[in-house]
Amino acid sequence: MQARNATGDSFYCWDGDVLVVNILGKPSAKKDAIGEPLANQLRVSVKAPPVNGRATDYMVRFLAPQFGVRESDIEVVYGRENVNKQLRIHAPKTLPEVFERFPPGGSR
Numbered sequence: 367m368q369a370r371n372a373t374g375d376s377f378y379c380w381d382g383d384v385l386v387v388n389i390l391g392k393p394s395a396k397k398d399a400i401g402e403p404l405a406n407q408l409r410v411s412v413k414a415p416p417v418n419g420r421a422t423d424y425m426v427r428f429l430a431p432q433f434g435v436r437e438s439d440i441e442v443v444y445g446r447e448n449v450n451k452q453l454r455i456h457a458p459k460t461l462p463e464v465f466e467r468f469p470p471g472g473s474r
Contacts, residue, residue, distance in 0.1 A: 376470040377408040385433070385455040392449070393421035398428045400462050407450070408464065419446040426453075434459030 378387045390407035393416035401409035414424035422442055430437045433455050445451025 377403045383457045387453045389451045422446045
């Protein structure tokens with residue numbers, strides 16, 4: 367599957383019913399949290415340490431309920447062992463509030 371960048375300067379875009387999100391991960395954080403966008407990436411902090419992709423696996427487990435999907439509905443396109451990653455979230459049922467505040471193509 368080909369990786370897609372979010373359009374323009376947004377951190378996300380839609381590919382049909384799939385939400386494509388560029389992530390700037392922060393492992394070993396004090397708490398799990400979805401932060402504000404930084405340029406074309408959404409900051410996501412997780413408590414898990416960055417060991418052999420475990421922080422990314424933990425991030426997927428943290429994000430699944432935020433989007434109302436199963437863990438298996440989130441595909442890590444690239445960046446499993448890197449802070450820069452892209453996720454494809456298949457048919458999310460809900461969106462975290464930051465997506466409403468920063469629509470694609472909207473002003474910040």
